[in-house]
Amino acid sequence: MNERAGSAPPEGETLADLLFLFTSIATIFGIYAILAISLNLEFGYAGQPNLGKVFFYSVGAYVAGILVAHVVSGLAGWSGELFGAPAARVRFEYAVANPGVIFGLFLAALVLGGLAGGAFGYLASFPALRLRGDFLAITLIAVGEVSRVFVHAYEPLAGGAIGILGVPNPFVWITSLGPDIPVTAQRLAYTGVVLGIAVVCLLYAERLSNAPFGRLLKAVRDDELVADVLGKRTRRVKGTVLVIGSAMAAVAGVLYAFHAQSIVAGDYIPQVTFLVLAMVLLGGAANHRGAVIGALVLTLVDRFTQPATLAIAGIFWSSPVDLNYLRYIGIGLMLILVLMFRPEGIIPERPVKTPRPAAPAAAAMDGGTETP
Amino acid sequence: MLLAVLIALVVILAGTTAYFALRPAGTAGGTVTYVIGVEIAVSGPYAADGPLRRDGAFLAINQMNAQLQAAESPIRFERVHVDSEGTAARAIAQFESLVAAGVQVVVGPLSSAEVGAIAPLADTNRVVAISPSATAPRLALDDFVFRVAPNDAFQARALTTLLDSFGITKVAVMARDDDYGRGIANLTESILEAAPYNGQVERVMYSTTTTDYSADVGVLSTRVSGFGTGPDRAVLLVAFEDDGIAILNLARQDNALSAVRWFGSESVKRPKFLDASTPTEIKDFLVARNLTGFFPSPQRSPVVEKFEADYLAAYGRAPSPYAYYSYDAAMLAMLSILRAGVYDGAAIRSVLPEVGRTYIGASGHKVFDQYGDYAAADYRIWHVTLDASTYAFTEIGTWFYASDTIAWD
Numbered sequence: 001m002n003e004r005a006g007s008a009p010p011e012g013e014t015l016a017d018l019l020f021l022f023t024s025i026a027t028i029f030g031i032y033a034i035l036a037i038s039l040n041l042e043f044g045y046a047g048q049p050n051l052g053k054v055f056f057y058s059v060g061a062y063v064a065g066i067l068v069a070h071v072v073s074g075l076a077g078w079s080g081e082l083f084g085a086p087a088a089r090v091r092f093e094y095a096v097a098n099p100g101v102i103f104g105l106f107l108a109a110l111v112l113g114g115l116a117g118g119a120f121g122y123l124a125s126f127p128a129l130r131l132r133g134d135f136l137a138i139t140l141i142a143v144g145e146v147s148r149v150f151v152h153a154y155e156p157l158a159g160g161a162i163g164i165l166g167v168p169n170p171f172v173w174i175t176s177l178g179p180d181i182p183v184t185a186q187r188l189a190y191t192g193v194v195l196g197i198a199v200v201c202l203l204y205a206e207r208l209s210n211a212p213f214g215r216l217l218k219a220v221r222d223d224e225l226v227a228d229v230l231g232k233r234t235r236r237v238k239g240t241v242l243v244i245g246s247a248m249a250a251v252a253g254v255l256y257a258f259h260a261q262s263i264v265a266g267d268y269i270p271q272v273t274f275l276v277l278a279m280v281l282l283g284g285a286a287n288h289r290g291a292v293i294g295a296l297v298l299t300l301v302d303r304f305t306q307p308a309t310l311a312i313a314g315i316f317w318s319s320p321v322d323l324n325y326l327r328y329i330g331i332g333l334m335l336i337l338v339l340m341f342r343p344e345g346i347i348p349e350r351p352v353k354t355p356r357p358a359a360p361a362a363a364a365m366d367g368g369t370e371t372p
Numbered sequence: 373m374l375l376a377v378l379i380a381l382v383v384i385l386a387g388t389t390a391y392f393a394l395r396p397a398g399t400a401g402g403t404v405t406y407v408i409g410v411e412i413a414v415s416g417p418y419a420a421d422g423p424l425r426r427d428g429a430f431l432a433i434n435q436m437n438a439q440l441q442a443a444e445s446p447i448r449f450e451r452v453h454v455d456s457e458g459t460a461a462r463a464i465a466q467f468e469s470l471v472a473a474g475v476q477v478v479v480g481p482l483s484s485a486e487v488g489a490i491a492p493l494a495d496t497n498r499v500v501a502i503s504p505s506a507t508a509p510r511l512a513l514d515d516f517v518f519r520v521a522p523n524d525a526f527q528a529r530a531l532t533t534l535l536d537s538f539g540i541t542k543v544a545v546m547a548r549d550d551d552y553g554r555g556i557a558n559l560t561e562s563i564l565e566a567a568p569y570n571g572q573v574e575r576v577m578y579s580t581t582t583t584d585y586s587a588d589v590g591v592l593s594t595r596v597s598g599f600g601t602g603p604d605r606a607v608l609l610v611a612f613e614d615d616g617i618a619i620l621n622l623a624r625q626d627n628a629l630s631a632v633r634w635f636g637s638e639s640v641k642r643p644k645f646l647d648a649s650t651p652t653e654i655k656d657f658l659v660a661r662n663l664t665g666f667f668p669s670p671q672r673s674p675v676v677e678k679f680e681a682d683y684l685a686a687y688g689r690a691p692s693p694y695a696y697y698s699y700d701a702a703m704l705a706m707l708s709i710l711r712a713g714v715y716d717g718a719a720i721r722s723v724l725p726e727v728g729r730t731y732i733g734a735s736g737h738k739v740f741d742q743y744g745d746y747a748a749a750d751y752r753i754w755h756v757t758l759d760a761s762t763y764a765f766t767e768i769g770t771w772f773y774a775s776d777t778i779a780w781d
Binding site for chain 1: 451465554
């Protein structure tokens with residue numbers, strides 16, 4: 001798709017561009033959907049305002065980046081600066097030549113990232129047991145900021161301000177399989193993996209929320225004292241949900257690192273958490289499908305109002321007023337209107353779906369009468 | 373109901389995009405339009421200077437179109453500007469949007485962190501990126517990224533020579549804790565503390581997300597006091613507009629910091645430091661401390677003056693220093709397309725170094741090294757002066773990279 005006018009672009013090339021756009025949007029949507037589901041579990045269901053979400057997200061990204069940078073550079077025999085552009089080039093070339101290694105590292109990063117996120121979530125549960133509401137939120141924001149500043153300032157850990165360059169897409173080798181395989185193929189494969197993991201997270205969260213544990217989360221959220229009085233172990237519940245939510249966020253971080261192919265400390269700022277929170281509120285708190293819808297809506301609105309996306313439709317903005325500024329106003333206005341006129345979100349909270357009891361239990365509940 | 377409306381909206385958006393993208397392109401009166409992506413942040417850390425840089429690129433595109441029209445050429449350039457917000461994550465997302473739109477050459481992004489993040493995308497998709505201001509040496513690589521501003525290694529050499537010329541051996545560096553500030557601080561420290569200078573450097577790196585710099589300025593004051601007394605002490609400020617002005621406002625009230633000479637990085641030579649909105653006390657402080665700095669720009673020439681006059685006429689304000697570079701980056705992009713004769717990233721990349729070799733722009737002669745980075749740069753030296761009631765960055769000399777010497781005007 002070269003000359004915009006004067007001659008028609010080859011249709012195959014245009015399709016490739018559209019597929020590229022799809023992978024870009026769908027991958028980011030998948031990653032944000034996981035983040036939204038994780039925050040929804042903590043905040044929507046359990047009432048724990050984990051505004052340090054970006055910290056756990058960054059943990060996954062750093063685990064992936066540091067793992068790949070050290071292992072691949074070591075295997076490739078690179079002895080120069082670990083995080084710069086020349087090292088990144090070496091890692092990409094090694095990944096193309098060694099598909100098993102890069103894919104194995106991707107899987108290892110998912111596991112290690114999830115474990116690390118869960119471990120940090122466990123640590124975060126300690127203040128969560130003692131602090132409530134705004135105080136917990138502020139504490140977790142501070143944890144995220146302190147860690148970001150530390151990583152940013154301590155260059156040997158993750159490259160400092162410029163970060164870690166060269167975290168190859170785990171499917172980067174696909175294009176080397178044949179001359180006719182387009183570059184977009186590696187992105188499509190990765191997008192499929194991201195969306196697949198997002199679906200697994202959604203199903204897991206749905207199952208968890210509709211189990212007795214889900215009702216317990218809501219009990220803690222609605223009245224922790226009553227839940228305590230009824231003998232529920234509310235502290236353990238809060239700790240558990242933070243571990244699960246943080247592990248999910250770290251998995252999202254791993255997925256983002258391999259998508260972006262780099263990790264920069266400056267990306268892990270509190271605004272990311274607030275964006276995820278906006279997705280949850282927009283979609284409907286305490287409703288995972290709502291959280292996913294919120295992630296979808298905000299991702300689509302963001303991308304389809306971009307000047308570059310409008311250019312695909314032949315619209316070139318040349319007004320003296322910068323379209324980028326109008327976008328920010330429009331998106332902010334949309335959020336305000338939704339919160340004003342539909343504060344419960346797109347999909348409101350619904351009662352927990354209690355599975356129909358198995359036959360003997362149902363019989364007992366029906367007063368001992370046998371069911372056919 | 374609302375969900376159904378939203379789903380319908382999504383389908384309509386996607387369908388409309390696909391329809392327009394897949395329809396045959398029109399012939400629009402035989403005009404051939406090439407798209408120039410402009411990925412220049414106009415928010416976040418670049419909210420103040422970004423629009424001025426963006427306008428430099430816009431001016432180049434407008435001028436080129438006017439010239440093509442005057443020559444009755446069927447070729448026109450269309451611009452698509454996206455805001456990368458100064459972060460790597462957004463830079464990637466915006467670059468992906470430009471790639472999806474079929475753009476083959478992008479002017480930007482601005483910072484080294486952003487450029488490092490989009491570099492794999494540029495390489496994989498064979499899209500040329502020409503950054504007007506990324507200066508980190510560690511990004512040097514033979515790839516699809518070109519950089520028209522000299523990297524920090526030049527700036528550090530110029531700076532240490534400048535400091536040495538004033539007999540400064542003890543420097544407290546007050547710098548932004550980002551890729552730009554850290555890069556300059558690191559290089560200054562490594563050069564000034566080594567032979568033949570054997571100086572002493574203390575660093576105070578401040579967060580770019582804070583608005584209260586009192587603690588950082590307090591530390592800076594302590595470090596300067598620790599140098600003892602004498603004319604061989606100085607402060608080097610590596611700051612952008614808002615943070616720099618806030619720091620200067622605190623520093624002018626500090627006895628230790630008001631007793632030493634001040635130097636500034638290239639980023640301190642931005643109009644806002646001396647414009648009407650900046651308190652007079654701060655500007656007086658800069659004059660009193662004889663704030664001296666440098667900027668990689670050619671000496672005055674008809675090319676520079678023409679650019680400045682055109683920019684002023686078009687936008688009603690003077691260009692900021694990096695607007696010169698974004699203007700040249702856009703010019704190089706368009707000239708390379710015309711030279712290549714085809715709108716294709718690989719072809720544009722192959723001719724761009726040759727185009728640069730023969731192009732003298734508002735920011736100088738654009739010769740690239742083997743990595744597609746600006747190969748050579750002389751720096752103009754300036755200091756802040758007060759003439760009647762007008763504050764100005766007055767140029768007083770030139771640092772020549774070839775000889776590592778300074779010639780005073």
